[in-house]
Amino acid sequence: xxxxxxxxxxxxxxxxxxxxxxxxxxxxxxxxxxxxxxxxxxxxxxxxxxxxxxxxxxxxxxxxxxxxxxxxxxxxxxxxxxxxxxxxxxxxxxxxxxxxxxxxxxxxxxxxxxxxxxxxxxxxxxxxxxxxxxxxxxxxxxxxxxxxxxxxxxxxxxxxxxxxxxxxxxxxxxxxxxxxxxxxxxxxxxxxxxxxxxxxxxxxxxxxxxxxxxxxxxxxxxxxxxxxxxxxxxxxxxxxxxxxxxxxxxxxxxxxxxxxxxxxxxxxxxxxxxxxxxxxxxxxxxxxxxxxxxxxxxxxxxxxxxxxxxxxxxxxxxxxxxxxxxxxxxxxxxxxxxxxxxxxxxxxxxxxxxxxxxxxxxxxxxxxxxxxxxxxxxxxxxxxxxxxxxxxxxxxxxxxxxxxxxxxxxxxxxxxxxxxxxxxxxxxxxxxxxxxxxxxxxxxxxxxxxxxxxxxxxxxxxxxxxxxxxxxxxxxxxxxxxxxxxxxxxxxxxxxxx
Amino acid sequence: xxxxxxxxxxxxxxxxxxxxxxxxxxxxxxxxxxxxxxxxxxxxxxxxxxxxxxxxxxxxxxxxxxxxxxxxxxxxxxxxxxxxxxxxxxxxxxxxxxxxxxxxxxxxxxxxxxxxxxxxxxxxxxxxxxxxxxxxxxxxxxxxxxxxxxxxxxxxxxxxxxxxxxxxxxxxxxxxxxxxxxxxxxxxxxxxxxxxxxxxxxxxxxxxxxxx
Numbered sequence: 001x002x003x004x005x006x007x008x009x010x011x012x013x014x015x016x017x018x019x020x021x022x023x024x025x026x027x028x029x030x031x032x033x034x035x036x037x038x039x040x041x042x043x044x045x046x047x048x049x050x051x052x053x054x055x056x057x058x059x060x061x062x063x064x065x066x067x068x069x070x071x072x073x074x075x076x077x078x079x080x081x082x083x084x085x086x087x088x089x090x091x092x093x094x095x096x097x098x099x100x101x102x103x104x105x106x107x108x109x110x111x112x113x114x115x116x117x118x119x120x121x122x123x124x125x126x127x128x129x130x131x132x133x134x135x136x137x138x139x140x141x142x143x144x145x146x147x148x149x150x151x152x153x154x155x156x157x158x159x160x161x162x163x164x165x166x167x168x169x170x171x172x173x174x175x176x177x178x179x180x181x182x183x184x185x186x187x188x189x190x191x192x193x194x195x196x197x198x199x200x201x202x203x204x205x206x207x208x209x210x211x212x213x214x215x216x217x218x219x220x221x222x223x224x225x226x227x228x229x230x231x232x233x234x235x236x237x238x239x240x241x242x243x244x245x246x247x248x249x250x251x252x253x254x255x256x257x258x259x260x261x262x263x264x265x266x267x268x269x270x271x272x273x274x275x276x277x278x279x280x281x282x283x284x285x286x287x288x289x290x291x292x293x294x295x296x297x298x299x300x301x302x303x304x305x306x307x308x309x310x311x312x313x314x315x316x317x318x319x320x321x322x323x324x325x326x327x328x329x330x331x332x333x334x335x336x337x338x339x340x341x342x343x344x345x346x347x348x349x350x351x352x353x354x355x356x357x358x359x360x361x362x363x364x365x366x367x368x369x370x371x372x373x374x375x376x377x378x379x380x381x382x383x384x385x386x387x388x389x390x391x392x393x394x395x396x397x398x399x400x401x402x403x404x405x406x407x408x409x410x411x412x413x414x415x416x417x418x419x420x421x422x423x424x425x426x427x428x429x430x431x432x433x434x435x436x437x438x439x440x441x442x443x444x445x446x447x448x449x450x451x452x453x454x455x456x457x458x459x460x461x462x463x464x465x466x467x468x469x470x471x472x473x474x475x476x477x478x479x480x481x482x483x484x485x486x487x488x489x490x491x492x493x494x495x496x497x498x
Numbered sequence: 499x500x501x502x503x504x505x506x507x508x509x510x511x512x513x514x515x516x517x518x519x520x521x522x523x524x525x526x527x528x529x530x531x532x533x534x535x536x537x538x539x540x541x542x543x544x545x546x547x548x549x550x551x552x553x554x555x556x557x558x559x560x561x562x563x564x565x566x567x568x569x570x571x572x573x574x575x576x577x578x579x580x581x582x583x584x585x586x587x588x589x590x591x592x593x594x595x596x597x598x599x600x601x602x603x604x605x606x607x608x609x610x611x612x613x614x615x616x617x618x619x620x621x622x623x624x625x626x627x628x629x630x631x632x633x634x635x636x637x638x639x640x641x642x643x644x645x646x647x648x649x650x651x652x653x654x655x656x657x658x659x660x661x662x663x664x665x666x667x668x669x670x671x672x673x674x675x676x677x678x679x680x681x682x683x684x685x686x687x688x689x690x691x692x693x694x695x696x697x698x699x700x701x702x703x704x705x706x707x708x709x710x
Contacts, residue, residue, distance in 0.1 A: 131671030138678040142685055154696050158705040161689055165645055168682050169636060169652065175675065176629070176656050183615050183664045196668060211613060239708040299710065308710070 004061030006048045013041050014119035021111035027104045030111040038086035045079040066128030069489035075125045081254040088351050089247035117143040124259050131196045141167040148244045159239035166236040174223025180216035184209040205273035227260035230288045231295035234315050241311035246354020253314045254347035265494050272496030286326025292319025293423040301430040305363045306353045317342040324404045331407030332491040338400035345388045348468040352381035369441030381465035386435035390428045396476035505624035512631040516596040519581045525570045532562025573687045577694035587638035603627040621662035628655030642700040646686045
């Protein structure tokens with residue numbers, strides 16, 4: 001079977017899954033379909049990325065589907081987070097269904113939108129056409145809007161409206177940028193339908209209308225930057241992440257933000273080729289990255305809600321990734337490495353926070369105490385992921401952040417280095433205080449909201465927590481050669497060197 | 499009707515939007531703007547693309563001229579509001595700022611047309627002015643419904659820019675974009691219904707429970 005068909009299956013599987021979910025009544029069958037679709041999707045994805053992981057340059061199908069080291073890497077992360085979140089969602093919602101917190105109809109809607117969201121994100125990653133990429137990005141917003149208010153409360157509706165409007169407007173700006181980028185290629189010898197293909201645009205980048213291309217990038221950075229949660233465009237993010245059910249928060253933070261950043265990286269590559277590596281776009285990314293780190297620091301120190309705390313950590317880490325890319329050189333490599341580390345770690349953190357929230361019946365950190373005693377598995381998950389998030393050695397996040405420090409010293413970006421160290425330093429202290437209080441504080445003897453999950457630490461829960469933490473440790477200590485080479489190739493693509 | 503008349507008309511409808519307080523009539527103005535916009539493909543696309551232009555025009559007319567207003571008028575009835583009371587920026591001030599935005603749009607259009615974008619400076623002016631008006635409405639009005647109208651105006655501007663400023667776009671992309679906008683407005687309509695049921699109002703500035 002030609003590789004092109006795998007692309008179609010990758011897009012089609014979740015859509016079929018969504019359709020099947022729409023027809024089913026029993027929550028149990030919806031769950032089975034969700035897990036089945038996730039497993040099948042992962043297998044298809046593995047087929048697609050395996051050649052590129054093994055060293056192949058890229059694979060193209062019908063011009064519109066395109067996979068290279070950068071997109072294969074992102075696709076692999078998407079599928080990993082998707083699979084983990086679906087498995088976790090099964091446990092998470094099973095208890096809520098039993099307790100009657102969520103109705104079967106609501107759960108079915110969750111199933112449909114969940115599959116749809118994954119199809120949309122996959123479209124963004126595998127599109128070579130920058131227009132199709134945009135369509136996928138907007139579809140992501142639309143699919144996930146109602147996932148935020150699966151539990152229909154006033155607060156979740158508020159969060160959903162803010163998310164829907166801010167991201168739609170932001171992504172509309174990005175479409176303006178997409179059009180401007182195409183306009184910048186006008187008059188160049190490109191066949192009619194090729195003019196929106198990323199590969200074609202990069203090939204002719206040096207002849208494009210540079211002022212127009214730069215204007216396009218500004219629109220794209222602001223537009224997709226809104227969706228990526230870069231400060232000061234992040235206002236929707238803490239609300240949406242805190243109100244959404246935990247599996248959705250995990251997918252948001254673990255991958256949706258990266259999808260938007262991925263789009264920006266694609267354009268960074270074109271700009272870098274067009275300007276001959278002058279670093280114009282990198283400086284902008286550096287700027288947004290630093291603002292994000294500073295803003296996140298302020299909010300993390302005085303946070304009271306555990307999921308909002310994690311949401312601001314996302315702002316911080318997306319900021320770190322942008323900063324890394326913005327520093328160029330080894331920084332791009334480190335930033336891409338950080339993408340995986342952050343995604344896995346943040347997913348685990350939201351998993352743990354979600355279940356602990358169910359056990360304690362609140363997300364207010366003042367009331368979450370003694371998690372290690374109350375529920376060892378998720379207690380360890382939350383504490384461990386916090387340690388990794390704030391950059392404790394030798395977790396992988398520490399390694400990638402260390403490389404970003406080196407990159408800053410290499411590039412003599414001392415101001416950026418100082419702000420980065422001050423921000424992460426303050427967050428280290430602030431978040432560690434929150435995490436230790438939650439882990440060891442004296443538990444309050446209040447009636448838990450959902451009694452069931454407190455006692456039952458399933459084998460899946462244990463595997464999710466232990467597996468994620470072990471991988472984060474292992475990758476921090478030792479990086480396989482194929483992984484290093486994949487990241488290097490992806491970094492070269494971003495820097496426009498390939 | 500000449501092209502320039504059409505662009506002037508688009509600018510005028512945007513100005514009317516800035517000064518209108520009745521939600522009912524605002525919805526109709528945006529619908530009218532969308533309907534006028536739907537003639538644009540017929541006027542600017544090359545004759546070889548006639549079939550495609552007719553299809554795109556019909557689709558745009560159907561979505562922007564008919565489906566959206568019906569949908570939004572229904573939401574309006576459900577939400578039981580008639581006007582935008584106490585907007586964050588008053589109507590006279592909105593109009594004055596609108597003039598400033600128009601000047602900005604003229605300036606930006608002139609600059610861009612100077613480096614070879616767009617079929618005419620006026621087409622770009624109309625496109626940018628619609629975008630600015632849309633953004634302004636989203637920021638300066640309190641009703642969720644007016645924000646949706648702002649979003650639609652913004653999208654109209656981008657649509658006009660796509661047709662007059664860029665040239666060839668693959669039909670699949672055009673279709674996908676229209677579909678996305680359609681679903682977006684559809685979802686916003688549902689969201690407004692939920693909000694009006696949950697809160698008994700659709701004032702966005704009173705959605706302020708989530709902080710910090």
